[in-house]
Amino acid sequence: MLMKIFFKFKNLKYLFLVFISACIDNAPLDSLSPEGPYARSIDELFWLTFWIAVIIFVLVQGALLVSVLLFRDKPNKPEPKQVHGNTKLEIIWTVIPVLILAFIAVPTVRTIFDLAREPEDALKIEVIGHQWWFEYKYPDYGITTANVLVIPSDRPVRLEMWSNDVLHNYWVPKLNGKRYLVPGQKTYLNLHADNPDEFWAQCGEYCGLSHSKMRGRVISLSENDFNLWINNEQQNALKLEDGSLAAEGQSVFLNAGCTQCHVINGVWDTQGDRIAPNLTHFAARTVFAGAALENNKENLTNWLANPAKIKPGTFMPNLELTEAEINALIAYLGTLK
Ligand code: HEC
Ligand SMILES: [Cu+2]
Missing domain, CATH: 2.60.40.420 (Cupredoxins -  blue copper proteins)
Structure with missing residues (x-):
């Protein structure tokens, strides 16, 4: 008995942890605080559907509560009239959800197409997933780097992605949604940050033992800083010949x-x-x-x-x-x- 109560209490504790984790203020992987146009369009779609769902929830639960209170059994109360099958009502509660879904489908499909479209002046960068790190190549500049993706903040980038081994998933919550990295197949993702800043990335698909440590950083730089960075990355390392x-x-x-x-x-x-x-x-x-x-x-x-x-x-x-x-x-x- 005691064990049972303890067990329940333990689980409650974890539930509590889940809730208080929402209170932290430094949350670099927070998907509800977009900092670029792609993430923002997802966010807007999310809040639209969220509030529609809230209204439906309140209406349905309200109707449920009202009928529970209104029709509950009391001593000496006769059994209420039994009804079964009402064609008019059934049509109504089929048509209303159809209309709601059709209404949500319009911005949803539009957002999906907007996110997939290749932006016009985008910089192309290749992202290659490895167990357990991300490799980045800039074909226009002949640069290969890892872990830290450096992007310009004055124009969008178009990521062309694949995996070198197993399925991975590229996710920078503040800049866009997730996209799979697939062995032998290319996928694409656009990123654009509002301002020069630093963002966090995380592999979003379980990919083996150290999946949780397959993270990344995205640094967006002003045009000038970005060009300086490119120039520096294009330099070879010097061969050291001193006795240091x-x-x-x-x-x-x-x-x-x-x-x-x-x-x-x-x-x-x-x-x-x-x-x-x-x-x-x-x-x-x-x-x-x-x-x-x-x-x-x-x-x-x-x-x-x-x-x-x-x-x-x-x-x-x-x-x-x-x-x-x-x-x-x-x-x-x-x-x-
Ligand atoms: C058999 C292949 C292999 C050999 C040999 C090897 N490494 Fe590595 N090294 C890796 C891999 C794979 C990673 C990426 C690991 C990860 O992040 O999961 C790595 C990561 C690193 C990193 C971190 C780089 C980064 O940007 O994340 C450093 C530094 C490094 N190795 C240095 C060395 C040095 C120095 C040696 C020789 C003493 C060495 N490695 C030998 C495979 C190797
Ligand atoms: Cu991964």
């Missing part, structure tokens, strides 16, 4: 097996796609490992020492690096601006 700690790190990178998976343009470019994030401008990114970690020394130390401890199942192996090798690597990675 960073140069030592470079030789660890070249000799410890990292090159099997990672590319650093100008230092180690190989033909063909690699299965890991391009590190040419690693230090210019604020987050790494699928945006699961802030880019700082402590997190990098933990990552290089044992990646799977942070992201279970990750394809980056534990290379049994020594502390000295890790320190040198971190110094080197810090130069890749």
Whole structure:
């Protein structure tokens, strides 16, 4: 008995948690606070259908309450008149929902088509899903990067997306809805932010062990800052030849097996796609490992020492690096601006 009550109480606690989670004010994945035209058109559609549903809810529950109160059984009250089948009523309550659905269908279909249309002056960016990080390519500029998607704020971007392995799903709640990343098939999504700002992305489809750590950031920049960013990303990394700690790190990178998976343009470019994030401008990114970690020394130390401890199942192996090798690597990675 006691166990039963405890069990119930425990569940209530979780229900309570669900409700108070709505109270936090720093919610970067909040899908109810759009910050761009695409997300806003979804939001408007949502609120329209929401309020229609609220009105229907109140009317139906009201009618239910009224009939429960009006017709409830009382001592000595005769049984009320039994009715069954009323063609007129049945037609009415079939036609009304049909009209409501037809009414909602108009803005719904229009929004769906608006969201799918390719904007005219859009910048094309490719998004490739990997277990468990997002890769970004800018075909017009010859840039490959990861985790942080940088977009201009003065014009829309058109994402052309696919997956390298399993189903993933690209979702930046403040900028647009979700869209699948499918192996061997392209899907498209438009993004446009009102202002220069930072947004959060999340893989929206369970894709294996570290799915919850498959996140991302989207940074929208003014035209000028965006062009500066492009210019910087187009530069190769310099080959370090001095005797510095960073140069030592470079030789660890070249000799410890990292090159099997990672590319650093100008230092180690190989033909063909690699299965890991391009590190040419690693230090210019604020987050790494699928945006699961802030880019700082402590997190990098933990990552290089044992990646799977942070992201279970990750394809980056534990290379049994020594502390000295890790320190040198971190110094080197810090130069890749
Ligand atoms: C067998 C392939 C493989 C090897 C070898 C490898 N990595 Fe990785 N590395 C990956 C993968 C895959 C990821 C992405 C993991 C994720 O985010 O889930 C990654 C992520 C990283 C990241 C984070 C990059 C980012 O932007 O998210 C760094 C830094 C890194 N590796 C450094 C190294 C170094 C240094 C070495 C050599 C000591 C190395 N890696 C060896 C596959 C590899
Ligand atoms: Cu995923």
